[in-house]
Amino acid sequence: MKKLYILSCFLVFGIGGKAQMEHETCAKSCNHENMLSRPSQATYYQYPSLSKYDMKYLWLHLAVEPGSNVISGSSQLNVLAVSPMDSLILEFKDNMVVDSVWINGEPKFFTHENDHILIPLGNIFPIGAHLQSTVYYHGTANTGAVYNGTYNGLTYTASLSESYQAREWFPVKQILSDKIDSLDVWIKTSDGNKVGSNGLLVAVVDSPNNKKEFHWHSRHPIDYYLPSFSVGNYQEYINYAKPAAIAPDSIPIIHYVSPAPGYLDAIKPNLDKTPVLIEKYSALFGLYPFHDEKYGHCQANIGGGMEHQTMSTMVSFGSTLIAHELGHQWWGDNVTCATWNDIWLNEGFAEYSVYLAIEKLPSLYSFTSTTEYMQDAHDYVMSQPGGSVYVPNDLIFNENRIFSSRLSYDKGMAIIHTLRWEMQDDTLFFNTLKTYQNTYKNTVASATDFKEVAETISGKNLTDYFNEWYYGEGYPTFNITYFKLGSDSIVLLVNQTTSAPDVTPFFKGLYELTLQFPTGDTTVKIQLSQNNQLFRFHASQEVTNILVDPNNWVINAVGAIQYGGIIPVTLSEVNILAGADCQALVSWKASNESNLSAYIIEISKDGNSYHQVKTLYPHGDGYYSTEIPLATGHYFVRIKINNRDGSIKYSDILKVNMQCGKAESIVISPNPVHKNLAAQLWWNKDEIISIRVYNVIGQMVATQKQQVFSGSNSISIPTHFLSNGIYEIRVHAGQNNIVQRFLKE
Ligand SMILES: [Zn+2]
Known part of the structure; x- marks a missing residue:
């Protein structure tokens, strides 16, 4: 799903957002968050008994007219008992009127309250039993689930069921993991209109009173929120995609758009990008999943686009919106997120499909560069310090959170790009995408499922990546101090702070840096595993600046980039050991000794006044171990570092307790x-x-x-x-x- 707010962005009040669609007038100040009046899900309840059956087949047989939310007709849902059933429960909003309910051809008593239809079966249906339920109903569907109106010469009525709104217009079970195996949609409407829906248009049948019935048939499993209809006074345009994998066959793309004069000609250049995109995505993700049926667009003012399976509902036809909803046919429709927690698997990947379209088909898009496109996303993500891509359980019914453009879309897209960067191999990355599609086609998957595929294909452990970027919050800010080391090297001290340190204190991973010199730039990679890590690079010239992540692989901000002078010596593993022979063994490791003059070991009885006991000069390998004579007692010991430039530093203070009993x-x-x-x-x-x-x-x-x-x-x-x-x-x-x-x- 994608919300645009082309016009409404001047009417709504909201915090800063990001306009991603070319041709849109929406400036960066408009809000992508869900501003539509969707039915509230604050008190959403599902009867546990919904899990007792598996939805097999759905047949919708409805009468709908453009410009009206009045719906009448029947739905047939065939289910398979997976637990013994003494009743059948369906979700259906109370504002719709149920006229009668039939089970396996017999009329049944039912109740319809609390947004559920409860049908006692009279006897126990065992595991494996098939039930055919038919519900006759009518009513005015709530806005937000069914949209109607006039728009640019088009009069339409269209459904939009994501995420919890299928039950607003047909009886169903709204559990993502149970896909409906196949679907028939019959819509009756006045002659002169067309109806778009899922699958193949197998018949248009004359009906009394100047009506026509459109019969759409789909043989692919479909999640509960993806059956759809869109009725309007459409004009039709068809073009064809020809993915190499099915040559010389082709896939029809049926566009139902406004009949306004000149409109089709105006949008045709963008509609004609759809076949190219299907062909490109088929090469990148695997063959278009519904190639034996079709793809298509139905126009309706639903505020954006919605990826109805094989026929997206579209408010308009910007190139990025076309790419986003088409991407969903793989990411969301063919493989659906198993719970709304992992909406990333739908929206993040659909948004990344847009990025890939811009990257792989630049002539189709007006963006200057993918780097610039990604920078916009990064900027929007960083407009607030926190928030995870993963939707936490306590927000699972909050549609503004599920469809947060900042987190589910932009951050979701950006971290997929980061994953690609982490793999450092596009073959592995796209193999991951294809394998995931192939493994979970026609069903649902979790982020954990995706992680397992990515780890198997890439051979990388992605636990840190997921904990930091997917379940974690915020982003890193880099501060880099660079030091001169000898005449031909520089050392970078890379410091990181994070915007949500209580949740994600550090972002490990691979980062790209550009070292700028007077005569040119050098791009290097660093594998960051801890804070304040040091990296040494060859540099025969003075560095003038350092760019962090110049190609926008990773969401990050940059703090201070500064010259730290000559690299100071750093000591590690500084130790003291008390020996029984009145000798204490002091040892340490040193690195970066280019500015070092001498080490002086100092001792103190009180920790305040120290005196020198031994001087050592650097000898090259950085390992030092020396004995100092000490009588019985407690001592403080430190190593004084005398630098050539006159500066002095001290090691941490060591303590030792000597027991040696030697006579004076x-x-x-x-x-x-x-x-x-x-x-x-x-x-x-x-x-x-x-x-x-x-x-x-x-x-x-x-x-x-x-x-x-x-x-x-x-x-x-x-x-x-x-x-x-x-x-x-x-x-x-x-x-x-x-x-x-x-x-x-
Ligand atoms: Zn979407």
């Missing part, structure tokens, strides 16, 4: 000493110590104070002024006193 000691090396005494002092406390040197007769010859830290400390004392001989070094603080002899040479 001093090791002089080398010994004998020459100009300077060098020693390693192991101390178990942070404090200021006194270091004194005595000669053999006990005279103090040198002294200094030094801050030491728990663990290993380097000591250096000038000894160049001492004469050769034996000396003693005494390290002292509080109660601690260490003595060690050395020889000066």
Whole structure:
């Protein structure tokens, strides 16, 4: 179904929408949401007993005149019991008058209330029993289910049953999963009119009082909302599609349009696009499903178009509306969504059929490019932050939501394009479409069914895709910082925020970027699996800008694209391990070291004041592992990153608890000493110590104070002024006193 609002868009009040149809005067400010007065479904109820039978055959035999919603006649519905049945229940609106009900040729008592006809059967019909129910009725069908009026020289009456309005004009069971296996529609109307309906026109029979009966017959399974009629003072135009698969046969396309003078000539160029579209879609999706019957158009002012099986009802004949309703013959009619939750399978794919028509048959369309066409859809989707393509259960009776042009149509179309992009192979993509059509032809399917076909054909796991784009809400906004790395590379830091983060915090997937350089552009692909992911690309020139998704494969917005300078080093897997030998092992991984000068390991007892314990220089492979001596106690450890440009960064802070029990000691090396005494002092406390040197007769010859830290400390004392001989070094603080002899040479 497709709503247009060509004229009404100047009359309705609504939020911003999107005009997709060429030739339409509807500007971008008009609203595509359902503004027609459809009967409310707020309290829709279905008797569970409807599931006890399978609809096999429907015969409608009605009298209808153009310009009137008065309907009279009978319907025959043949059903097969799939559970034991003591009654037959049909859905039929209470405003219609039921005159009599017959079961297998016998008149039956019935009640008609709460929009259901209940017919007690008198005995139990077992599983497998056939029942033929015939209901005679008359009444004025509600507007919104049956439309009548005059329009451009045409006087018409036409049905429109999607989504819950079949029961407004014939008794039926409105459960999508039960297709009616075949259908006959007899419509009696005044001579001079024509009646369009489903399948083949097998007879036009004279009837008393200057009436004619049109008999349409369809042998294809048909969902409950797709039987239709359109009665009017039509003129007829026929052209033929010739898909290669049935050559030299052809498919007739019957157009019933307004008889206004000059009108047919004016729309003929567009009507003549229909055969070309059928041929193209047959090549892309599989042969037109109803090729042994026909395709056609019936004109009526229903506010847009409706994909009645084999004969779409059309308010007008814009090229995109023709493509949309024709696309539905595959997407909606041949394979129908199993529940209204998955209306995407109808509307998203019908809209994508329009996109494909523009892509594959550009000479038929006036759009500058498919990219521009898709951009319009993206812009409309992003006019609000949330909403899923999937229709949630609590909105399943809300027709404005089911037929939301923003979500079911435009976002639905856009994410099919994204799926095609994810597959990176048009053969797989179109094989998916064909296989799905072939697997579920004449029946119904869910989005899960489609997902399974797509996964089988493509070999890809599409769970993330469906969770993010179909069941999820919103869209991503990209912020990209690009860094220079060496002289021939750039690194992109790709950040993403989302418009509905509580529902969909991140959109993984494949994205296309165009890197713009002074002398030309380079287009690259990135596979995004997490936020703030880094990507490295060869670039011998300065990047001037980056375009995100230049060909509109994925709904997205762009935030900041900025130059981040020289790529900073990044550390990962930073760890510390306490060893029993009073050594702690510090290790880390580093990348992007081009601006790095040195790593300095710093420790702290209180987490505030740090001191340096070790310096390491970059050595190329990015893996670092080094021991630092630490006495018993709790420590904070961090890696200071000294960059060549003078900037400094720190790693995250590590904590370690050392238990090593080593006694305080001093090791002089080398010994004998020459100009300077060098020693390693192991101390178990942070404090200021006194270091004194005595000669053999006990005279103090040198002294200094030094801050030491728990663990290993380097000591250096000038000894160049001492004469050769034996000396003693005494390290002292509080109660601690260490003595060690050395020889000066
Ligand atoms: Zn549609």
